[in-house]
Amino acid sequence: MNAHRLVLKISKDEIQNRVRALAAQIASDYQGKDLVMVGVLKGAFIFLADLIRSLDMPVEVDFIRIASYGTSTESSGGITLSKDLECSIDGRDVLVVEDIVDTGLTMRWLMGHLQRRNPRTVKICALIDKYERRAVEMPVHYAGFRIPSGFVVGYGLDFAEKYRGLQGIYEVAFDAMVEGSHAG
Numbered sequence: 004m005n006a007h008r009l010v011l012k013i014s015k016d017e018i019q020n021r022v023r024a025l026a027a028q029i030a031s032d033y034q035g036k037d038l039v040m041v042g043v044l045k046g047a048f049i050f051l052a053d054l055i056r057s058l059d060m061p062v063e064v065d066f067i068r069i070a071s072y073g074t075s076t077e078s079s080g081g082i083t084l085s086k087d088l089e090c091s092i093d094g095r096d097v098l099v100v101e102d103i104v105d106t107g108l109t110m111r112w113l114m115g116h117l118q119r120r121n122p123r124t125v126k127i128c129a130l131i132d133k134y135e136r137r138a139v140e141m142p143v144h145y146a147g148f149r150i151p152s153g154f155v156v157g158y159g160l161d162f163a164e165k166y167r168g169l170q171g172i173y174e175v176a177f178d179a180m181v182e183g184s185h186a187g
């Protein structure tokens with residue numbers, strides 16, 4: 004891991020306020036519906052936990068575990084599924100909960116995977132919609148924050164599995180490489 008610093012981008016209070024507003028919007032849109040919220044592990048675990056505790060309606064929660072980044076800040080392009088859904092989504096309304104949509108490759112794979120199980124609707128809720136690196140068209144129906152670029156960590160998001168527990172969102176600032184040597 005190259006030497007880096009963390010720069011605060013979104014504070015804990017801003018996140019809390021935005022999560023409450025998203026939950027209110029979701030509860031209003033899905034009133035009376037049979038909603039299944041699917042958290043994408045690992046990154047979504049904190050966001051999903053906060054979101055459902057602000058949500059004034061009964062929902063079923065399930066998880067799927069897919070990964071493509073490993074220790075890198077670039078998508079590997081290949082998706083590894085290591086835990087699938089446990090509930091049926093046949094005929095039901097599904098809201099996928101993600102920490103971040105970046106290139107969109109993870110979400111494209113997941114949408115294909117879910118659509119084969121015949122849900123009534125599938126929508127996407129992501130804490131962060133990071134749009135400049137998008138490689139495929141991918142709508143984010145409920146977006147917490149839209150940012151153009153920068154590798155971010157905290158509130159579930161990791162860099163090489165670290166920093167998920169930070170309460171705010173931070174950008175990873177990589178120190179410039181010194182000629183002929185690596186800065187850490």
Ligand SMILES: O=P(O)(O)OC[C@H]1O[C@H](OP(=O)(O)OP(=O)(O)O)[C@H](O)[C@@H]1O
Binds near residue numbers: 044070072073102104
């Ligand atoms: O839009 P994309 O470019 O595909 O990136 C978004 C995905 O990448 C991260 O997952 P990661 O592979 O790091 O797994 P993790 O959730 O376990 O950290 C993140 O949690 C999203 O699932």
Ligand code: HPA
Binds near residue numbers: 106
């Ligand atoms: O900016 C990011 N941070 C952490 N994980 C990610 N996965 C895709 N983009 C990011």
Ligand SMILES: [Mg+2]
Binds near residue numbers: 073160161162
């Ligand atoms: Mg990750």
